[in-house]
Amino acid sequence: MKQPELKANERELIKLIRFFSKRAKSLIETGQLDPEHEKLTAACQNLEQQLYTHAHNRSAILEKRAHLERVVEDNAQCPQCKHADMLKRTGTTSNEHGWRCNTYKCRRCNITFTWNRPNNPWHLVEFLELYIKELDTALQTEQSEQMRQHIITSVAQMQDSLSRLRPVLQDSEDEVTALEEKEKEMTRLIHQFKNYLLIEKIKLDTLEEPEV
Numbered sequence: 627m628k629q630p631e632l633k634a635n636e637r638e639l640i641k642l643i644r645f646f647s648k649r650a651k652s653l654i655e656t657g658q659l660d661p662e663h664e665k666l667t668a669a670c671q672n673l674e675q676q677l678y679t680h681a682h683n684r685s686a687i688l689e690k691r692a693h694l695e696r697v698v699e700d701n702a703q704c705p706q707c708k709h710a711d712m713l714k715r716t717g718t719t720s721n722e723h724g725w726r727c728n729t730y731k732c733r734r735c736n737i738t739f740t741w742n743r744p745n746n747p748w749h750l751v752e753f754l755e756l757y758i759k760e761l762d763t764a765l766q767t768e769q770s771e772q773m774r775q776h777i778i779t780s781v782a783q784m785q786d787s788l789s790r791l792r793p794v795l796q797d798s799e800d801e802v803t804a805l806e807e808k809e810k811e812m813t814r815l816i817h818q819f820k821n822y823l824l825i826e827k828i829k830l831d832t833l834e835e836p837e838v
């Protein structure tokens with residue numbers, strides 16, 4: 627398994643744990659430290675394991691989140707030549723609704739433009755909701771039966787997309803919230819354990835004090 631990325635406080639504690647375990651082990655071996663102390667060493671290793679599990683979990687959730695950011699295919703096409711083959715993405719911008727959209731350059735027409743459709747699922751949900759509302763309004767005054775059918779089909783397709791998108795986004799939201807909670811808990815634990823180890827380390831230092 628690939629080593630997950632650790633935060634600075636996690637790295638610092640793991641370093642301390644390793645240093646402390648090594649010191650304690652050699653002191654037990656030379657009989658300068660009560661074997662009872664092994665319990666503390668075991669607790670240290672247990673915590674180190676917990677830290678890695680947490681870090682793995684965090685990177686998996688963040689990776690899923692990053693994937694979700696990129697999942698929307700905006701199907702952009704040049705407003706002038708109506709093609710997509712010569713498009714080059716130049717960046718992102720926010721439109722009047724606050725939705726993040728991609729900007730493009732068409733190398734055939736040599737123009738740059740903003741594709742007015744969100745490039746991410748969160749804004750896509752808002753886009754679909756607004757679009758459905760507009761179509762519903764249009765339906766109320768539409769006279770042509772053919773147009774009415776067309777609108778009804780479009781709305782149904784969009785409702786379908788929405789019902790597939792919403793639970794995915796909700797799951798991701800729940801995961802991120804749970805991760806944030808866990809992060810707080812780990813930060814507290816790391817802080818407490820670090821202080822505890824620093825005190826234990828001072829005790830070990832005292833044990834090793836040269837006799838005068």
Ligand SMILES: [Zn+2]
Pocket residue numbers: 704705706707708709732733734735736
């Ligand atoms: Zn073009």
